[in-house]
Amino acid sequence: MGDTMLEIRNLSAGYATAKGFVRAVDDVSFSLGRGEFLGVAGESGCGKSTLAYAIMRLLRDNARIESGSALFKGRDLAAMTAAEVNAHRWTDMAMVFQSAMSALNPVLSVGEQLTDAVHAHRSVSRAEAEALAAEMLALVDIHADRLKSYPHQLSGGMRQRVMIAMALILKPELLIMDEPTTALDVVVQRSIIEKIEELRRRLGFSVIFITHDLSLLVEISDSLGIMYAGRMVEYGPAAELFNDPRHPYTEGLMNSFPSLTGPLRRMDGIEGRTPDLLSPPPGCRFAPRCRYARPTCSAGDPPRLEPLGGGRLSACPYPRRGEAYGCAPAAPAAPEGGSL
């Protein structure tokens, strides 16, 4: 791991809508080392994709980075001009989009799209670009014959691997993956994940892997960041975070999917819905859904990530230590609130 490659400091970004500014990423900070695999998880609408697009400077027209900085090897991405961003993007960091079907142009062959990516940044001959494209396809276990194929002639998993090849073709140091496996079945998901892991070990790039599927992340991530309603609520080494969540939201997430090994237990899920980001609740944004919430949780500024030692951070003012939170669950909510 070693030196820091990407450092996000107090990044806020959001969308200007007719009803007001929706701050989808609110005061997020984390850092990523060289070759590190960071998983970012959270439910839909928590701002994880916005975070990825903000780092890539690919936000849509009505979205902008409000404040904060994203230092990539010391250079602030948020302050770059459009020309600098163009030169930097894809050569230094690349992105794998969520849906490979729509991220590949249906009327261009795979080969044409891969070589276009090369030509966009390198002045090489057509033959060289094609050789590079074939080499990248081989890297993701696709035969070079497929260069002439059109996207619809490939399976979903192959398309996603083509996207990975396209993202890696200029040898970037950082790969941002925005739910790359969401549209795929579990077997293909597994093969894609293993491919990424293998390539990362071979090529040494860093990965930010964004997903709503926490179970995917736990095994392969070095670190995990959990986002809720635009804020990072917990951050730490993956295994520890999994075994010993220090934030009630993380705990809720961990309880939302069954463990393959341990004893069977009832899955909990989390009651309620994510808050409206146009007018987030005061205090801790998770408080309205938190079964441990105290009156003080719902007042004041949102709690910040506080270090807990051992590289772990939690934004819960009463982080769980051992078995218990700093506070006991409020009067059992189950009888009144329905099924908890």
Next chain:
Amino acid sequence: MIKDFFKTLVSNTKSLVGLCLLGFFVLVAILAPVIAPYPPKLDRLETVVELGEPSLEEEILSEDYPSDARDVIVYRSTLTREYEKTVDYFPLRAKPSAAHPLGTNHAGNDLFSQLVWGTRVSLTIGLLTGLFVTVLSLTLALLSGYLGGVADDVITFVTNVMLVIPGLPLMIVVAAYVTMKGTLPIVLILGLTGWPYPTRLLRSQVLTLKNRDFVRVSKSLGERTSFVVFREILPNMISIAMAEFFATSMAAILGEATLEFIGLGNVTVVSWGTILFWAQANGALLSGAWWWFLPPGICIALVGTSFVLINFAIDEISNPRLRKR
């Protein structure tokens, strides 16, 4: 790519039929002078028969005539020739016959020849207008759809205004003001009144395409706007643009026929439209002279059919998903 293009065009039965039909009409248009038995506006046949040397009067040939003068006259008569001109007027409003396969019109012009020559004018106007409208509406659609902002506002506003005005009256008004004669003004009239609908259609296509992830990927690669537009977006629109081309060409042939039919075109030009105009003006429909008004109508319908049939294959060519593997 181009080889594939033609292969697909020919391998598709529908488009093959369409191509043959269109090819037939194009051939007729090109070879009009060879195929048509008469020029389109001919109403008579003039035949000139040579009678040989003029016959000399007996008085001159008689001995009493001064011999020197007679020699001169005789010598002159060997140099001149005498001809006889006979004018055969074509019958007016004739029924089909061997000499006139589709009969003649009120002015005695051969209708078959008019039909053949009219192919030229009608096809030229149709295809030129189709091309003109397609290029114009594609440009406007890409500009307004992709760039957005003020360009989009202005273009959309003008499009909407044009769409609200009924097409035919607008065409009639514009046609009434254009004093130029020939095919070009007709192309301009049809083109300048025909672009709003295709523009609207293509713009909506641009709007959906520009927000697709592959355009985002291309932009994130730092590609120039022109590259994104012409390499990523345009190829996805070929099928719809070609469909527009053939639809507009068809509409232009119909529009031209309409303008001519109501007498706002140039009635001295021979086209399918003017044949219909004169047929209507001379009560061909009332008198049941089907050979006058039916053939141009059938030709218009056949050209339209060929366009539609070719369209099937265009769709397949530009959309790899429909292509047979």
